[in-house]
Amino acid sequence: MALLVRLHRGTIFTLALALVAASACLRRHGPTQEAPPAGEVALSVTNHHWLDIVIYVIHDGQRTRIGTVTASSAETFILPARLLGQGREIQLVGHPIGGVQVAQTQVLIVQPGQYIEWTLETNLRRSSVGVF
Numbered sequence: 001m002a003l004l005v006r007l008h009r010g011t012i013f014t015l016a017l018a019l020v021a022a023s024a025c026l027r028r029h030g031p032t033q034e035a036p037p038a039g040e041v042a043l044s045v046t047n048h049h050w051l052d053i054v055i056y057v058i059h060d061g062q063r064t065r066i067g068t069v070t071a072s073s074a075e076t077f078i079l080p081a082r083l084l085g086q087g088r089e090i091q092l093v094g095h096p097i098g099g100v101q102v103a104q105t106q107v108l109i110v111q112p113g114q115y116i117e118w119t120l121e122t123n124l125r126r127s128s129v130g131v132f
Contacts, residue, residue: 039081042115043092046074049120051096053103058091059083068097069120084110092129094120105129 047053047069055066057079064083069075084090088110094103103124108131110116118129 039084039112041079041084041110041112043077043079044074044115044117045069045077045094046117046119047071049096049122049124051099053094053096053120056093056095057083058093059089060085063093069094092116092118094118094124094127096124101125103127 043055043066045053045055050071052068052070054068055077056063057066058064066077066079067075079090089107090110091107092103092105096102101124103120105118105127106129108116108129110131114131116129116131118127120127
């Protein structure tokens, strides 16, 4: 009888472990592509660099800090309409904390309903950006 109870507890433990593993697999990885509110633009940054990187937006001759993307992770930021300026032209700049190399995009023209994906590589000069 004791063997049957031990076996039953082992089976319950195994099933519980399987449920935990299955729920972990269902979790979404990477940035989400939720639609931002009207007039705002989503900025998805994937950081493959080994340093944390501070993200800035240059708009209308001003530089505004958006946030930080930790090393080897991804973040999604919502850029308010005021950061897009009259011409909706922006540049993205990434400064690694403790590093000297800087990542900077060309001028991006972003229209309502679009979103930006910026991938920062270990060599920041090889980074890429896309507006979709």
